[in-house]
Amino acid sequence: MVNLDSQQYAAVDTDSRQVLCLAGAGSGKTRVLVERIAHLIENKKVSPYEIMACSFTRKASGELRKRFEERVGRGAHHITMGTIHSISLRYLKRFGELIGLRGKNLTVYSEFEENYLLRECAIDLGIYKGKAWKIPKREIDAVFNDYYEKGLIPPEDHPCTPIFNEFISRCRENNSLTYGALLCGFKILLPLIKQYLNLKHIFVDECQDLDLLQWKIFNELRDLCGASLFVVGDIDQSIYSWRGAIPEYLIEHQAEFEIFKIENNYRSCPEIVEAANRLIEHNESRIPRTMKATREAAGDIRIMPNMDTEAIVKKILTFADRSRDKDICFLSRNHFLLKKLASCLDVINFPYIYIGRQMELIESPLFRIFHSFLKLLVNPFDNFSFLLIRDLLGLSRPQYNEIRLKATQKSKSHFQTWVESRTEESSNRVSDFFYKTDRTSFELEESFMYLVSAYDWPEEIDLVRTFVTSWMADNSNKTISDYLDWLATYDYSDEIKEDDSKLKLMSIHQSKGLEFPLVVIIGANEGIIPSKQSIEAGDSEIEGERRLFYVALTRAEDSAVICIRSERKEDERGRVFENPVSRFIKEMKNE
Numbered sequence: 072m073v074n075l076d077s078q079q080y081a082a083v084d085t086d087s088r089q090v091l092c093l094a095g096a097g098s099g100k101t102r103v104l105v106e107r108i109a110h111l112i113e114n115k116k117v118s119p120y121e122i123m124a125c126s127f128t129r130k131a132s133g134e135l136r137k138r139f140e141e142r143v144g145r146g147a148h149h150i151t152m153g154t155i156h157s158i159s160l161r162y163l164k165r166f167g168e169l170i171g172l173r174g175k176n177l178t179v180y181s182e183f184e185e186n187y188l189l190r191e192c193a194i195d196l197g198i199y200k201g202k203a204w205k206i207p208k209r210e211i212d213a214v215f216n217d218y219y220e221k222g223l224i225p226p227e228d229h230p231c232t233p234i235f236n237e238f239i240s241r242c243r244e245n246n247s248l249t250y251g252a253l254l255c256g257f258k259i260l261l262p263l264i265k266q267y268l269n270l271k272h273i274f275v276d277e278c279q280d281l282d283l284l285q286w287k288i289f290n291e292l293r294d295l296c297g298a299s300l301f302v303v304g305d306i307d308q309s310i311y312s313w314r315g316a317i318p319e320y321l322i323e324h325q326a327e328f329e330i331f332k333i334e335n336n337y338r339s340c341p342e343i344v345e346a347a348n349r350l351i352e353h354n355e356s357r358i359p360r361t362m363k364a365t366r367e368a369a370g371d372i373r374i375m376p377n378m379d380t381e382a383i384v385k386k387i388l389t390f391a392d393r394s395r396d397k398d399i400c401f402l403s404r405n406h407f408l409l410k411k412l413a414s415c416l417d418v419i420n421f422p423y424i425y426i427g428r429q430m431e432l433i434e435s436p437l438f439r440i441f442h443s444f445l446k447l448l449v450n451p452f453d454n455f456s457f458l459l460i461r462d463l464l465g466l467s468r469p470q471y472n473e474i475r476l477k478a479t480q481k482s483k484s485h486f487q488t489w490v491e492s493r494t495e496e497s498s499n500r501v502s503d504f505f506y507k508t509d510r511t512s513f514e515l516e517e518s519f520m521y522l523v524s525a526y527d528w529p530e531e532i533d534l535v536r537t538f539v540t541s542w543m544a545d546n547s548n549k550t551i552s553d554y555l556d557w558l559a560t561y562d563y564s565d566e567i568k569e570d571d572s573k574l575k576l577m578s579i580h581q582s583k584g585l586e587f588p589l590v591v592i593i594g595a596n597e598g599i600i601p602s603k604q605s606i607e608a609g610d611s612e613i614e615g616e617r618r619l620f621y622v623a624l625t626r627a628e629d630s631a632v633i634c635i636r637s638e639r640k641e642d643e644r645g646r647v648f649e650n651p652v653s654r655f656i657k658e659m660k661n662e
Contacts, residue, residue, distance in 0.1 A: 082331035091328035096625035097338025119149035127277035130564035159257035179559035219251030220315030246452040278304035282315030340370025350659040378634035404600040426577035500525040590627035
């Protein structure tokens with residue numbers, strides 16, 4: 072265990088079975104995880120097959136795997152590693168038959184597909200007519216959020232239960248799960264595969280961002296396997312409460328863990344570390360921990376008033392002169408300001424990478440309709456994917472309804488029924504795709520190129536082509552099933568490439584886990600960060616916004632530039648808008 076400070080060494084060398092490692096920003100938590108696992112393998116003679124390591128994003132998981140390979144060699148390949156969603160999908164594809172799924176054929180629905188199918192279910196039940204929901208959509212969303220984040224099923228007398236049951240039934244019928252339901256399925260599967268789980272040590276990174284269902288899964292895994300649990304996190308960096316994260320879990324359950332505080336910051340200059348400490352001390356809901364700067368080189372924090380989008384663009388070249396383009400990252404609380412900045416950069420033809428645009432492409436109707444063809448090759452039971460491509464196959468609504476009726480009578484899927492009833496007269500270039508493609512080998516490149524040429528797609532198909540061919544270039548000899556599994560757990564971090572030599576724009580949420588020599592935070596005004604909603608909600612929400620600003624500030628290594636939009640602005644109608652300076656600037660300056 073070389074190159075560890077005393078706090079890191081204590082966490083790595085402990086014999087405790089339940090560890091909470093509170094690792095601050097830039098404190099070397101990845102090194103702690105790697106050395107802890109290496110210590111178990113080398114000194115405690117633990118088999119790599121008995122270790123599971125979960126990361127919050129696929130990018131973080133890839134970095135962990137790379138570091139493990141460098142540290143412990145080929146044994147790293149035998150560690151169960153990935154995000155909790157990717158690990159869940161792996162087990163469901165292997166053992167899904169135990170809970171009524173055809174595991175090898177299982178496909179995963181995106182947000183677009185989930186919303187589309189939910190609306191179809193609502194139409195069938197008479198809950199959605201025209202563009203109106205008879206049950207408020209927010210109530211339906213709340214039921215599904217409770218299911219995905221807590222594993223809770225609505226009671227029989229709940230008004231949303233019929234549509235919930237119908238949606239889950241349709242997914243099961245289609246041999247598909249939504250992204251959120253992957254964890255629900257895994258939780259149900261766990262006790263049924265106890266005999267196949269040979270885990271002795273479970274590691275969880277970014278534990279402050281776990282929701283209740285994820286905590287239940289890790290605790291059950293620990294109990295079923297009699298394993299140790301080593302969780303790493305930082306309550307001060309918990310920024311995902313809006314999607315179910317419960318940082319207070321660590322506060323309420325801290326007595327169950329042996330706690331190690333890793334406080335040395337190896338990333339940021341002293342000025343940034345001290346400002347971040349002053350800022351976060353205003354939060355009451357935390358386990359006290361203070362970062363300590365280890366770097367001696369001075370840096371700087373610059374606060375710039377009256378920096379609207381146009382003014383920021385004028386400064387871009389100045390920032391670029393100070394550092395290499397790829398070392399600059401512009402962060403914002405919301406995408407509205409980022410999109411305005413991106414539009415202005417387009418006008419002056421300044422190169423940049425906007426993290427999030429690929430996700431917009433993935434959730435577009437064109438992308439999902441195109442990929443429905445590939446999903447049906449892997450999962451012929453997916454009635455929903457067949458619905459999405461009905462028009463492209465040349466099927467009228469009466470023909471489609473006839474197929475649905477025959478499918479019910481024959482206990483087959485809509486796709487299987489259509490294949491059996493297809494005639495020469497009903498064939499076209501698109502429908503021929505399923506006969507030109509070898510469904511036994513699932514050759515992605517051949518299937519993809521044929522599908523692109525089989526139909527007069529909109530111009531945006533070039534974006535889809537670039538996306539898929541980019542994956543194929545990095546994953547030769549992989550199958551369509553491999554590609555769809557990768558796509559099912561795609562996240563924003565996958566858009567960030569190590570060799571990108573352009574200025575980057577991203578939201579603060581997307582910057583989690585990253586670092587840059589120069590960080591520019593834009594829109595540091597009340598109503599933006601903290602947001603209007605959090606100001607109205609009160610102290611607990613403000614604490615979440617403060618953690619978000621803390622994360623933004625601690626992404627910076629050498630310099631942070633904080634841009635404040637005009638505090639008072641009058642529009643062409645004479646209306647005056649007040650946007651005071653964010654309270655977080657005063658707090659970090661201790662004013």
